[in-house]
Amino acid sequence: MTDLSVRRRRRALTPGQWIGRALVAVVLLAFAAFFILPIIWLLLAPTKTNSELLLSGPFAFGSFEQLVANWNELFAFGSGVFAVWLGNSAFYSFAALAITLIVSIPAGYALALIEFKGRRLLLVTTLVVMLIPNTALVLPIFLELSAVRLIGSPLAVILPFSFFPFGVYLTYIYFSTAVSRDLLNAARIDGAGELRVFSQVAMPLATPVIALVGFFSFVANWNNYFLPFLVVGGQKIPVQVGLANLLSNVPAFNPTTASSIVIQLPTLALATLLSVAPILLIFLFAQRFLVEGMTAGGTKE
Amino acid sequence: MTVTAPPAPAGVVPSGRRRPERRRASRSNAGQSRFGYVFVSGYTLLLVAFGLLPTLYALFLSFTRNGVFVGFDNFVRVFNDYRFLPAVGHVAMYVVFWLVSLIVLVVILAIVVHSIRVRWLGDTARFLFYIPGAIAGASSVLLWLFVLDPSVSPVSALLRSMGYESLVNVVAVGNLPVVFTVIAFWAGAGGWIVIMYGALNNISADIMEAARIDGAGALQVAWHIQLPMLTKWISYMGIMSLAAGTQLFVEPKVLAQATKNVVPEDYSLNQLAYLYAFRQGDFSGSAAISVMLLVVALGLSTIFIFRGKLFERD
Structure with missing residues (x-):
C-alpha cells in the first residue's frame, strides 16, 4: 500500500469506522487485562x-521485608522441602532434555x-502419537x-519424559527444509561416511532446531503434573506435584486442615510464582523461538 | 489447561509446500540405510517403550482380569459404575464450553490483532496473550484459586456482584465447566492466537488489497476472505482441543484438594481411572477407562492426519 493511499483512507474515515476502531480497542484492552492481570497480581x-x-488493594505493593519473610517461611516449610522439589524438577527436566x-x-x-525401509511408517506413527494429548x-x-516395578524410581519420570515425538517432528521439518540433499550428497561423493556427513555437515547447521526442541521439551517436562504425580512420591516429587500438596496445609482454602504447620496465602502465592519462574523467564527471553516453534516454519512473518 | 493444552499446538505445516521429489534418492545404498536405522534406533526404542507397549499393555489389562481373558466385562463394569456417566457428562459439558469459546474468541482476537497496523502494538498484544501459556498445570490452577476466591481475588468486586461470597460458592459443581473453560482459555488461547495470526499472514497481500479496492470493509474481508482461509487451522485447533479436553485431570484434581472435595474427586474420567487404580487397586477397570480415552484421542489424531491435509509434506 502506498503512502498516498494510506493517507486517503485515513481522511475518509467514516463515523462507522471510528466506532469499529473504538470497539477493537475495547476488545483488545479487555482481553489484555484478562490475560495479564492475574500474572501481575501473582508478582x-x-x-x-x-x-x-x-x-489492601489487589495491585498494591507490600514491602521487600515481607517478601523476604515469606521467602524464609516457604523455604523453612517441612525443613526445606520446597527447595528439594525445585531440585527434583530441574533434575528430571534436564536429564530428560539431554x-x-x-x-x-x-x-x-x-x-x-x-x-530406509519403514521410514514412512515411523513418520506416520510419530505424527499420530505427537497429536494425541500427552x-x-x-x-x-x-x-x-508398575508391571516392571519402576514406580518410585527417578527413571519412571525421566524415561517417559524423554519420549518426545514433537521434537523428532520439529527436527524432521527443519532438516527437510533447511538442509539440501545435494549438500550431503556432495560430501558423500567427496568420500565422507554417513557418520561424518551427520556430525560435520548436518550438525553445525542444526543449532536452531536443537534450541527449539530443547525449549519445548524443557517447558513440557517442567510443567508436567499428571505423570510424576502417579509415578513418584515422598521426597522425589517435582515442584508441580509439591505445590498441589502444599494446599493441604493452607487454612484459608482448607478450613478443616488438621496440620499444625500452616502455610499463609502470600507464601503459597510465592510458591506458585517460583514454580513457574524458570518457564516464565524462558518465555520472556525466547519469544522468537516460541512463535517460530508454534508455527513450525510453516508461516513467515 | 496447559497440561491438557494443545500438545505444543505447533508442529503444523500448511499444505502445498511439498518437499521436492523424493524418488531420486531411492537409489540410496545399503550402507546409507543401515545408518538410517542406527540414527532412529534410540527414538524408536522410546516410541516402543512409552508409546506402543503401554497402549498394548492397557489393552491387555482392559480385556483380562487377573490374567484371564474376560471379554468386555471390565468395560461393562466401569460403564455400570454410578460415577461413570456423570463423569462423561461433566467432561462433555466442559468440552462444549471450551470448544465454542475457544473457536469464537481465538478467531476474533487473531483477526483483530492482525488488523493492527502499528507493528509494536500488534507484537505487544500477541505477547500479552500468550505469556500465560508459561503458567501451566497445577501452577495455573493455584493461581486461579486465588483469582476465584472473593476474599483475595483481584476481581473480588466482580465476583461479589455476581453473588459469590466464598471460593466454595464459585466452584460449585454447576459452575465448573465455565471455571475450567476460563482457566484453560487463559493459559491456552494465546498459543492458538499466535498460530492463527501466522496463518493470516499467509494470505496473499494481493487478495486483501484487491478486496479493499473493491470496497470491502474490514468485516467483509474477515467474513469472506480471512475466515475461509482459516478453516483448516480452526479444524486443527478444534480437534486438538477436543482430544485434550476429554483428558481433564489436573484442574478438578487440584480443586478437589483445595476445597476438601466440594469439587468431587471423581469429577472427570481420568480422575475416575485414577481412583480405580489407586483407591480400589482395580487396574483392569482403570485400564478400561484409559483405553476408551485413548481410542478417542487416537481416532481424532489419525482422522486428522489422513483427512486433514495439514501434514501433506511427505
Missing part, C-alpha cells in the same frame, strides 16, 4: 502479609534425509511401569 502477592493480602536431544536429533535427521498415555505408562 505482587508475595510482597504482602496475610492481612494485607485480604485488605536424552531427548540425543535421540531426537539423529532420528529427525534420518527421517528427513536418509532413505495425558492420554499417562495411565497406561503408569500401569506398564
Whole structure:
C-alpha cells in the first residue's frame, strides 16, 4: 500500500469506522487485562502479609521485608522441602532434555534425509502419537511401569519424559527444509561416511532446531503434573506435584486442615510464582523461538 | 489447561509446500540405510517403550482380569459404575464450553490483532496473550484459586456482584465447566492466537488489497476472505482441543484438594481411572477407562492426519 493511499483512507474515515476502531480497542484492552492481570497480581502477592493480602488493594505493593519473610517461611516449610522439589524438577527436566536431544536429533535427521525401509511408517506413527494429548498415555505408562516395578524410581519420570515425538517432528521439518540433499550428497561423493556427513555437515547447521526442541521439551517436562504425580512420591516429587500438596496445609482454602504447620496465602502465592519462574523467564527471553516453534516454519512473518 | 493444552499446538505445516521429489534418492545404498536405522534406533526404542507397549499393555489389562481373558466385562463394569456417566457428562459439558469459546474468541482476537497496523502494538498484544501459556498445570490452577476466591481475588468486586461470597460458592459443581473453560482459555488461547495470526499472514497481500479496492470493509474481508482461509487451522485447533479436553485431570484434581472435595474427586474420567487404580487397586477397570480415552484421542489424531491435509509434506 502506498503512502498516498494510506493517507486517503485515513481522511475518509467514516463515523462507522471510528466506532469499529473504538470497539477493537475495547476488545483488545479487555482481553489484555484478562490475560495479564492475574500474572501481575501473582508478582505482587508475595510482597504482602496475610492481612494485607485480604485488605489492601489487589495491585498494591507490600514491602521487600515481607517478601523476604515469606521467602524464609516457604523455604523453612517441612525443613526445606520446597527447595528439594525445585531440585527434583530441574533434575528430571534436564536429564530428560539431554536424552531427548540425543535421540531426537539423529532420528529427525534420518527421517528427513536418509532413505530406509519403514521410514514412512515411523513418520506416520510419530505424527499420530505427537497429536494425541500427552495425558492420554499417562495411565497406561503408569500401569506398564508398575508391571516392571519402576514406580518410585527417578527413571519412571525421566524415561517417559524423554519420549518426545514433537521434537523428532520439529527436527524432521527443519532438516527437510533447511538442509539440501545435494549438500550431503556432495560430501558423500567427496568420500565422507554417513557418520561424518551427520556430525560435520548436518550438525553445525542444526543449532536452531536443537534450541527449539530443547525449549519445548524443557517447558513440557517442567510443567508436567499428571505423570510424576502417579509415578513418584515422598521426597522425589517435582515442584508441580509439591505445590498441589502444599494446599493441604493452607487454612484459608482448607478450613478443616488438621496440620499444625500452616502455610499463609502470600507464601503459597510465592510458591506458585517460583514454580513457574524458570518457564516464565524462558518465555520472556525466547519469544522468537516460541512463535517460530508454534508455527513450525510453516508461516513467515 | 496447559497440561491438557494443545500438545505444543505447533508442529503444523500448511499444505502445498511439498518437499521436492523424493524418488531420486531411492537409489540410496545399503550402507546409507543401515545408518538410517542406527540414527532412529534410540527414538524408536522410546516410541516402543512409552508409546506402543503401554497402549498394548492397557489393552491387555482392559480385556483380562487377573490374567484371564474376560471379554468386555471390565468395560461393562466401569460403564455400570454410578460415577461413570456423570463423569462423561461433566467432561462433555466442559468440552462444549471450551470448544465454542475457544473457536469464537481465538478467531476474533487473531483477526483483530492482525488488523493492527502499528507493528509494536500488534507484537505487544500477541505477547500479552500468550505469556500465560508459561503458567501451566497445577501452577495455573493455584493461581486461579486465588483469582476465584472473593476474599483475595483481584476481581473480588466482580465476583461479589455476581453473588459469590466464598471460593466454595464459585466452584460449585454447576459452575465448573465455565471455571475450567476460563482457566484453560487463559493459559491456552494465546498459543492458538499466535498460530492463527501466522496463518493470516499467509494470505496473499494481493487478495486483501484487491478486496479493499473493491470496497470491502474490514468485516467483509474477515467474513469472506480471512475466515475461509482459516478453516483448516480452526479444524486443527478444534480437534486438538477436543482430544485434550476429554483428558481433564489436573484442574478438578487440584480443586478437589483445595476445597476438601466440594469439587468431587471423581469429577472427570481420568480422575475416575485414577481412583480405580489407586483407591480400589482395580487396574483392569482403570485400564478400561484409559483405553476408551485413548481410542478417542487416537481416532481424532489419525482422522486428522489422513483427512486433514495439514501434514501433506511427505
